[in-house]
Amino acid sequence: LGWAYYNLGDSEKSLELSLEAENRAIQASDVIDQLSWITNAGYVYDQLHDFPRAKQSYLKALGLARNSEGREDIYNALRALALVSVESGEVEEARKYSDEAIKIARADNNRLDELYPLLVKGLIAARLGDGAEAERIFREVEHDHHGNASLKWRAEHALARLYDDEKRPNDADHEYRAALATFEQARASLQRNDSKLPFSNHASRIYDDYVHFLVVQSKADDALRWADYNRARTLLEGLGLLSK
Numbered sequence: 001l002g003w004a005y006y007n008l009g010d011s012e013k014s015l016e017l018s019l020e021a022e023n024r025a026i027q028a029s030d031v032i033d034q035l036s037w038i039t040n041a042g043y044v045y046d047q048l049h050d051f052p053r054a055k056q057s058y059l060k061a062l063g064l065a066r067n068s069e070g071r072e073d074i075y076n077a078l079r080a081l082a083l084v085s086v087e088s089g090e091v092e093e094a095r096k097y098s099d100e101a102i103k104i105a106r107a108d109n110n111r112l113d114e115l116y117p118l119l120v121k122g123l124i125a126a127r128l129g130d131g132a133e134a135e136r137i138f139r140e141v142e143h144d145h146h147g148n149a150s151l152k153w154r155a156e157h158a159l160a161r162l163y164d165d166e167k168r169p170n171d172a173d174h175e176y177r178a179a180l181a182t183f184e185q186a187r188a189s190l191q192r193n194d195s196k197l198p199f200s201n202h203a204s205r206i207y208d209d210y211v212h213f214l215v216v217q218s219k220a221d222d223a224l225r226w227a228d229y230n231r232a233r234t235l236l237e238g239l240g241l242l243s244k
Contacts, residue, residue: 002040003213006047015044035064035073042080051088058084075104075113086127094124111146119154134162149186153179157206164213170215173217176210 002017016025020041025033042057065073077103086095096115105113122137141147142155160175183203206225214223 002037006040006043011044011047015041018044031064031068032070032073035061035068035077038064039076039080040086044202046080046087047082050097051084053090055081057064071104075101077128078080078104079116082117083236084118086123089118089127091127094120095117098124110162111144112148115141115144115147116152118153131166138162147184153182153186153206154204156182157209161209169217172213173226176206176213179206180210185211
């Protein structure tokens, strides 16, 4: 349930259930479940932009995973550490964790697992000012058929921010819209309308960045329209006033 609520974007409920699951795993001396729910709690902290607490959770999970020699659990902790490190501006740590995660994914011949730390590599390149390398990686992740909707919209969002930083407003606008379209397509696949509103939390960073971009571009009317679009669309669907 904690994992399900995280994927729906309900951070508060996910954190509550994940921490409860972790405590029950500790009481049962179940190390494997304990590290799984520590990691899940870290995902929620990351989603809430509480990067120090997220990193603390991931490091604790990595220690447990290394002790138990669980290859998949080690990979999951490394992947998460790589992302939270680059988000915190700790580029060298991000590079170290992403390299180790990619090594595990390649040894297992698991392309999907390779794409997540590869995306981090693109974020590192962008932070270091290597726009060409960042763009190449983001495009690779975006178009890889082994990927999923989440990876696709993250890559498109990263491209939009890259183009924005490079003062390429037309390209940035295109990628912001592409990222939102990818997200909305995934959101539309949900069967229950009451699940769509919390799921929208996953796109909050894209919407926030796009609205800020439009304001900077002196497109105030567009900024206001996009700021309200996500919630309004969900409410209209719930009332049966908007076709899917």
